[in-house]
Amino acid sequence: MKERILVTGGTGFIGSHTVVELQNSGYDVVIIDDLSNSKADVVENIEKITGIRPAFEQVDCTDFAALEATFAKYNGIKAIIHFAASKAVGESVQQPLKYYRNNIVSLVNLLELMPKYNVEGIVFSSSCTVYGQPDVLPVTEAAPTKKAESPYGNTKQINEEIIVDTVNSGSPISSVILRYFNPIGAHPTAFIGELPLGVPQNLLPYLTQTAIGIRKELSVFGDDYDTPDGSCIRDYIYVVDLAKAHVKAIDRILENKMLEKVEVFNLGTGRGLSVLELINEFEAATGVKLPYKIVGRRAGDIVKVWANPERANKVLGWSADTPIRDVLASAWKWQLKLREDGIM
Ligand code: UFG
Numbered sequence: 001m002k003e004r005i006l007v008t009g010g011t012g013f014i015g016s017h018t019v020v021e022l023q024n025s026g027y028d029v030v031i032i033d034d035l036s037n038s039k040a041d042v043v044e045n046i047e048k049i050t051g052i053r054p055a056f057e058q059v060d061c062t063d064f065a066a067l068e069a070t071f072a073k074y075n076g077i078k079a080i081i082h083f084a085a086s087k088a089v090g091e092s093v094q095q096p097l098k099y100y101r102n103n104i105v106s107l108v109n110l111l112e113l114m115p116k117y118n119v120e121g122i123v124f125s126s127s128c129t130v131y132g133q134p135d136v137l138p139v140t141e142a143a144p145t146k147k148a149e150s151p152y153g154n155t156k157q158i159n160e161e162i163i164v165d166t167v168n169s170g171s172p173i174s175s176v177i178l179r180y181f182n183p184i185g186a187h188p189t190a191f192i193g194e195l196p197l198g199v200p201q202n203l204l205p206y207l208t209q210t211a212i213g214i215r216k217e218l219s220v221f222g223d224d225y226d227t228p229d230g231s232c233i234r235d236y237i238y239v240v241d242l243a244k245a246h247v248k249a250i251d252r253i254l255e256n257k258m259l260e261k262v263e264v265f266n267l268g269t270g271r272g273l274s275v276l277e278l279i280n281e282f283e284a285a286t287g288v289k290l291p292y293k294i295v296g297r298r299a300g301d302i303v304k305v306w307a308n309p310e311r312a313n314k315v316l317g318w319s320a321d322t323p324i325r326d327v328l329a330s331a332w333k334w335q336l337k338l339r340e341d342g343i344m
Pocket of ligand 1: 087089127128129152153181182201202203204206218219220221222232233234275298301302
């Protein structure tokens with residue numbers, strides 16, 4: 001067994017897929033999650049895939065004492081992947097302090113505890129949201145960050161700065177900051193996937209819930225943008241590909257391969273797809289007709305963004321190359337499994 005890794009938010013969407021890939025690579029995983037947006041049975045579902053049950057503690061990362069108790073209980077944690085965060089853009093506008101407390105305090109607590117428990121590095125979940133609407137596409141890591149559109153986005157920017165300031169102050173840690181584009185899909189086994197509470201805000205879960213009949217039709221937010229078909233463009237990345245990048249980041253920290261104490265990588269495919277193109281790809285991948293209508297623009301939407309992932313390709317030795325139809329088929333298989341299991 002390789003080193004012990006702490007995964008915060010490890011029962012969530014990206015977290016659970018990452019735990020699977022870490023275990024498949026031989027790492028010993030400890031999950032902490034407050035279960036505010038996920039269920040404890042995800043731990044069993046991970047075990048069904050890998051044959052190994054990860055250790056699990058229901059801990060809120062803003063609770064310093066509980067967090068410290070976890071480091072004390074699980075001796076020898078070598079690195080952390082920090083997913084645990086509130087992530088609903090709209091809710092963050094309504095309840096900014098919830099976002100500032102959850103997302104900022106959690107990271108501060110981890111950074112304070114790391115040196116005391118000899119944790120070498122932290123991989124941080126950031127987002128392409130830090131670029132706002134980039135002036136140049138595809139966007140590289142050198143692009144300037146822009147004023148955040150929401151408190152949620154602001155927490156990602158502030159957290160990146162907190163990490164840089166902490167490392168610059170001489171803290172004996174290193175950090176890999178991963179800026180995700182739009183993660184979608186589910187594990188090919190359909191044992192784990194995305195399980196949004198209530199009405200989904202993101203495109204893919206709304207789309208698959210519409211396809212299965214839970215929602216009447218998908219609203220396409222705007223077809224009058226400055227894009228070839230008028231709908232917004234994003235870089236949709238398969239969650240399993242994304243999960244594998246985290247393993248590469250952990251390898252990099254633990255094998256002392258980092259060139260700088262803080263490294264930043266864009267995680268995307270390098271290809272942009274419009275909302276209407278994605279609908280077409282979904283229909284082609286599944287043979288299911290998707291009812292949709294064009295409605296007005298959604299406030300705050302970025303018009304078009306896709307990654308230049310060259311740095312991740314070259315330096316991290318990683319690329320996202322699962323074909324989009326396979327990705328969409330995995331999301332559909334997951335939605336069908338939720339129906340079969342009577343969950344949705
Ligand atoms: N969309 C629809 N109909 C829907 C939902 C979404 O047309 O019902 C469109 C959006 O307008 C957008 C695209 O689908 O053009 C993708 O929307 P998502 O909400 O799935 O994703 P976003 O790109 O808006 O948001 C993502 C992450 C956020 C992050 C943001 C940064 O989910 O966490 O990128 O831009 F902050």
